[in-house]
Structure formats: C-alpha cells, structure tokens
Amino acid sequence: MQDRPSTVHGFPLKPKFLMRTRQGDDFLNSWQLVGKLALTPILHYVATRILFSNMLNNQRKSNMLGSVKPLIVHVGGRDIEVWTKYSVRALRVRLTIQPGPRVVLTLPEGTHASTAMRFLQDHSDWLHHALGKARTTQSSVIGHFTKFPSLTFDHKWLSVEIRTAGRCTYKVKEADDVIMLFHTDDHPEESLMRVLRRVAQDGLEKAAQRIAKKVGVKIGDVSIRNQSTRWGSCSSSGSLSLNWRLILLPPAMHDHVILHELAHRIHMNHSERFWSQLEVWDPEWKRHDQELTKKWNVLMDLGR
Numbered sequence: 001m002q003d004r005p006s007t008v009h010g011f012p013l014k015p016k017f018l019m020r021t022r023q024g025d026d027f028l029n030s031w032q033l034v035g036k037l038a039l040t041p042i043l044h045y046v047a048t049r050i051l052f053s054n055m056l057n058n059q060r061k062s063n064m065l066g067s068v069k070p071l072i073v074h075v076g077g078r079d080i081e082v083w084t085k086y087s088v089r090a091l092r093v094r095l096t097i098q099p100g101p102r103v104v105l106t107l108p109e110g111t112h113a114s115t116a117m118r119f120l121q122d123h124s125d126w127l128h129h130a131l132g133k134a135r136t137t138q139s140s141v142i143g144h145f146t147k148f149p150s151l152t153f154d155h156k157w158l159s160v161e162i163r164t165a166g167r168c169t170y171k172v173k174e175a176d177d178v179i180m181l182f183h184t185d186d187h188p189e190e191s192l193m194r195v196l197r198r199v200a201q202d203g204l205e206k207a208a209q210r211i212a213k214k215v216g217v218k219i220g221d222v223s224i225r226n227q228s229t230r231w232g233s234c235s236s237s238g239s240l241s242l243n244w245r246l247i248l249l250p251p252a253m254h255d256h257v258i259l260h261e262l263a264h265r266i267h268m269n270h271s272e273r274f275w276s277q278l279e280v281w282d283p284e285w286k287r288h289d290q291e292l293t294k295k296w297n298v299l300m301d302l303g304r
C-alpha cells in the first residue's frame, strides 16, 4: 500500500515531478560557480531590472511578478523561462519545477535581486539536470487523441474519431465500438474540451450508477470536475465527484477509481477495512492503483 494522506478520502496522488533544491544550500558560495549560468548581458540587464522593479512593487504587496513576465535564463544551450514569486511564508529562496515544465523561483519577502540572481547561478546545474528529467506537457487534447485514439464510455472502450462540425456534440456508434466527437473549428481545443465534458458527464454518470447498483451501494449526484489533484472524491452524503479524465483511462482503471469512491460509501477513510472492501470488488486494485499513478503525469495536464 502506498502512502496516503489519512485525512483525504478522495483519490490522492502526489505529483511526483515536483522537485526542490537541497535544503540549506549556501548560495553565498555561488561566486565560485559564476559562469555556469550564461545569462546573456541584455537578458541579465532585463532580468535584473524586472527583479528590482518587483522589489519596489513588493512594498505595495504586489506578490506575483511571474504572472506578468518570466526571467529568461540560458541553461544548457537553451533559454528557460523562470517565473518568480514572492512569498510571505517562504523562509529561503527555492527553485521548483512544476508541470509544464514551469520553473518557479520563490523568494522570501524582501529578498534582494542580487541574491535571487546568485541563487539562479548557483543552481544552474541542478536546473539543467531537473529540466532534463521533467516531462513535457502534452496539453493538447487533440494531440492526445492523435497518440491514444480511445476512450471509455460507461463500460465500453471505444475508438475515437474527431470531426469538425457546426456544433459541439458526440455520437456513439455502438455496433462499431466508435465514438465520434464533433467540435467547431474556431477554437478546436476549447470546443473539443466542451464535447469531452459532455461525454464525461454522460458516461461517468452511467458508469457510477451501474457500478453502484452492481456492488449494492447507494449514491447521490455525480458531478464531473476538472480537478488536477485527484481522480475523484466521495462526500459523506454520497455525492461523487469524478475527474473528467477518467474517460481517458481503459475500463478496468476507470472502474477502479469509481469502485474506490464507492468503497467510501462504506468506510469514509483509508483504513485496512476500506482496502479489504475494495479488494473484494476489485481484486487487482493494487496493480490498477500503480497503473493509475503512471498515467497521472500524462493526463493531468490535459485540458487545463
């Protein structure tokens, strides 16, 4: 069994791509490493100016320089965007790689620009290494279906065919095990997402009701969410929230998540009894759980 936050009864999975710098790094030694991070002079000038202007804004509690413009640094032969943000709670300068990958430099309030720049210089090797390991976002749903042209609708694994049309809709061709997704061609990504939300709403509602009936538990409303932190959750009143991305999983894993949430209708925790219950319904739950963790990275950035 994996580590699970005991207070969460949803489907918690930890984003494993989040990396942190080593604790207690002494960036005052960074001058020994100057030159490893080749900031071009102009970009260095711009970056320093942005940081300095943020220092001033910071007085007025402006918190997120990164939301305006990133710093551009040259690491390992390419230009990397580094988004900076000031944090009241941060105790030290921190560099993290978020999904995307998006590089974020978190600075305690009042950090001097030169300290931030030294920290970046000091951590250029780390950044280069970490970015090499970070996955690239596959944020396009159209791109996703080009690679993986299938989805689960209720209990069926269907081939996906995408067409442009006058409106956003879908059609299941049961006999051929095909689902046709029709999107408008003005904003293909957004309109395809609208179709997928509908497919998810209809398919997951049917699946949840079908599976609940099969295992003999009662559920309330089924709502479809675009959470990026969990596959699903179950309230004490029996309402299920399911991540629309479940339809992108093969039926066994799709059902596994629903069964997990249904097991919470009996045990509102992750106790031994909860897992025993799940094992009765889904004897291969451990394998499904592991597979699901692997899929996390690929799927959670889609449609955001």
Ligand SMILES: [Zn+2]
Binding pocket: 008, 009, 010, 011, 012, 260, 264, 269, 270
């Ligand atoms: Zn749970």
